[in-house]
Amino acid sequence: MLKNNMSVKILFLNSGGCAWGKCLFCGYGRIQGKNPSADGLKKEFDSFFSGLDGVSHVKVFGSGSWLDSKQVPGEARTYFIGLCRKGGVKKLTVESRPEFITKEGLKEFKDIDFEIAIGLETADNRILEKIAKGFQVEDFAAAARTVHSAGGLVRTYLLVNLPFVRDMEGELEKSVDCALKHSDSVVLINLLPHGNCPLFGMWLRGEWNFLNKKEFLQIVEKWKNNPKIEFDAETFRFVPKFPRELRDSLVGVGENFLTHPHFEVWQNYLVRWYNPGREIVLFLPCSYKKPYSESETHRGIAGVLGGLGLRGSIHEVMLSNAGLVPREFENLYPFNAYDWDERQETEEIKGRYIEVTTRRIEDYLKAHHYRRILCFLKYDSESYQALEMACDSLDIKFTNLLSKKTYDKIKDGKRPLQSEEGLSDLEAGLKDEAVQV
Numbered sequence: 001m002l003k004n005n006m007s008v009k010i011l012f013l014n015s016g017g018c019a020w021g022k023c024l025f026c027g028y029g030r031i032q033g034k035n036p037s038a039d040g041l042k043k044e045f046d047s048f049f050s051g052l053d054g055v056s057h058v059k060v061f062g063s064g065s066w067l068d069s070k071q072v073p074g075e076a077r078t079y080f081i082g083l084c085r086k087g088g089v090k091k092l093t094v095e096s097r098p099e100f101i102t103k104e105g106l107k108e109f110k111d112i113d114f115e116i117a118i119g120l121e122t123a124d125n126r127i128l129e130k131i132a133k134g135f136q137v138e139d140f141a142a143a144a145r146t147v148h149s150a151g152g153l154v155r156t157y158l159l160v161n162l163p164f165v166r167d168m169e170g171e172l173e174k175s176v177d178c179a180l181k182h183s184d185s186v187v188l189i190n191l192l193p194h195g196n197c198p199l200f201g202m203w204l205r206g207e208w209n210f211l212n213k214k215e216f217l218q219i220v221e222k223w224k225n226n227p228k229i230e231f232d233a234e235t236f237r238f239v240p241k242f243p244r245e246l247r248d249s250l251v252g253v254g255e256n257f258l259t260h261p262h263f264e265v266w267q268n269y270l271v272r273w274y275n276p277g278r279e280i281v282l283f284l285p286c287s288y289k290k291p292y293s294e295s296e297t298h299r300g301i302a303g304v305l306g307g308l309g310l311r312g313s314i315h316e317v318m319l320s321n322a323g324l325v326p327r328e329f330e331n332l333y334p335f336n337a338y339d340w341d342e343r344q345e346t347e348e349i350k351g352r353y354i355e356v357t358t359r360r361i362e363d364y365l366k367a368h369h370y371r372r373i374l375c376f377l378k379y380d381s382e383s384y385q386a387l388e389m390a391c392d393s394l395d396i397k398f399t400n401l402l403s404k405k406t407y408d409k410i411k412d413g414k415r416p417l418q419s420e421e422g423l424s425d426l427e428a429g430l431k432d433e434a435v436q437v
């Protein structure tokens with residue numbers, strides 16, 4: 001429901017593609033959807049409206065411009081507006097770039113309240129040029145005037161934390177003032193990196209970084225009581241998605257395969273954005289086989305967790321040269337694509353592994369306050385040593401569910417963590433924890 005008690009329904013339009021498609025931060029605009037035919041769209045619109053009852057406000061989201069006839073043929077637009085009227089919809093919101101907003105085109109909206117959302121992003125022409133927006137502030141202002149003179153409303157999107165900004169606060173003040181001057185509502189959006197756009201590469205190269213939700217809300221806080229301004233801290237479910245062309249070969253042992261930027265951005269994401277949503281963590285070893293869950297060791301562990309009904313409720317996090325890897329991400333690049341052959345390890349790189357992993361665990365545990373920290377690790381492994389050092393330095397307790405006594409008995413076996421005795425320890429330890437889950 002909206003503040004004014006209007007019930008809202010959103011149509012996500014998969015039609016054509018953005019006529020521009022070049023904005024530095026936008027992956028959606030680079031996707032060319034199927035070629036739209038008016039008839040195909042009419043069918044889509046019919047199905048959207050079937051069973052739609054009591055909706056008074058429809059918003060159409062589709063990267064690009066509703067008013068671009070190549071993306072949405074005029075015949076289909078008119079049909080859609082007719083369906084809105086018939087269905088008792090009082091207000092329609094669509095998105096458009098300024099160049100498609102014309103006095104003539106806006107006549108389509110007769111008899112319905114309409115709102116045009118425009119992605120201005122910033123009111124600084126220098127930055128608009130740098131981010132390849134393809135229009136200037138003056139174009140936006142002229143389009144806003146056209147909408148207003150046709151009786152419509154203007155909704156403006158601004159991006160917070162754009163690259164190339166020298167003074168974020170000053171830039172934002174200026175952009176908000178400009179947007180408010182020309183708009184009826186303004187949305188401040190936290191800029192996050194889509195996988196398939198140049199901004200993602202800038203993130204990997206350390207030239208730009210995202211704001212976490214808290215940082216974003218601190219920056220925009222001063223506008224929280226302005227009824228014309230809304231905040232959007234997460235416009236899409238943000239998980240680092242590496243496009244194929246940016247992926248590296250990660251097979252080898254050495255510093256580059258320990259602190260590779262692709263591992264580092266993930267660790268940064270896990271600390272600054274991710275929310276584990278569970279109270280108990282179980283640190284586990286990695287495995288040569290990827291994804292880890294296909295290895296014998298992990299099958300055994302999963303069998304024990306599954307048998308106790310604890311899969312999912314206890315948070316499994318693997319420790320590896322790629323960093324900390326929560327189970328739910330194990331099949332994503334780079335975690336499913338690296339190989340670190342222990343046989344090639346030198347004493348020096350083992351030392352670096354402990355150092356780097358200790359730092360990563362510390363950062364992770366400082367950000368996420370689990371009620372219980374468990375592990376199932378070999379006592380003489382570098383991962384165990386790193387966990388021990390991290391917990392010592394944070395002054396927090398952890399428990400290895402593999403007892404020392406059992407480990408002394410099985411450590412000379414080929415795969416101690418796959419042994420019956422080892423897995424029995426895990427089961428017994430988890431049973432105790434299960435009581436507390």
Ligand code: SF4
Pocket residue numbers: 018019020021022023026027028029030063064097119
């Ligand atoms: S931000 Fe908008 S105009 Fe720019 S490429 Fe994306 S969809 Fe197109």
